């Protein structure tokens with residue numbers, strides 16, 4: 001069973017674009033869970049361009065499924081996560097000016113740092129996951145950090161799948177086998193969508209969770225527009 005965790009960064013992006021509180025992030029999250037999602041993911045960035053640190057606190061009051069907070073473990077982020085105490089923290093090595101996450105951890109080079117941060121979260125009973133590329137030696141070394149899980153960075157898979165190249169899954173299959181061997185749980189995310197998620201799941205049977213945001217929110221616009229246009233037309237008759 002693979003859990004679907006909905007990343008709601010883009011709901012916050014839309015809200016922030018106008019000021020005010022439309023769409024209402026808290027209400028949207030309650031509804032997303034009501035519609036069956038099994039988790040909520042947020043990725044507060046230091047400039048708070050979408051999720052604000054206060055959103056992370058507000059959502060803690062309403063999330064009733066798995067609450068996953070992703071981000072680069074700078075001090076401000078670590079303090080926030082220790083205060084909010086989500087179900088899971090996912091550590092991502094984001095550059096400060098990154099438009100979106102674009103690389104996984106080097107678990108060999110940053111082993112000592114990761115051990116230190118992960119042990120602090122685990123002392124506080126927060127499950128940990130680290131964002132990694134599907135590279136055998138990186139996944140193997142992830143086990144030395146003490147993390148509970150890895151999140152496989154799926155942009156490369158998604159890009160190749162869109163080009164019709166299904167062999168992009170191979171490195172993920174290898175990575176998943178190694179993760180299982182060294183006792184790590186497996187999550188996945190980035191650019192997963194309605195077209196590519198099933199093939200990924202079918203090939204990674206021990207996949208515990210996917211977090212999906214950008215495509216899912218975009219798809220919800222496309223899938224909702226026809227209905228909504230009819231509703232507006234009926235008001236304007």
Ligand SMILES: CC(=O)[C@@H](O)[C@H](O)COP(=O)(O)O
Nearest residue numbers: 009043070092100101189190
């Ligand atoms: C780690 C990851 O792949 C996602 O959290 C992604 O980076 C979403 O962040 P943005 O919504 O800021 O692009």
Ligand SMILES: NCC(=O)COP(=O)(O)O
Nearest residue numbers: 007189190191211213214
């Ligand atoms: N961890 C990945 C995530 O939360 C969502 O990434 P994306 O679907 O917005 O690319």
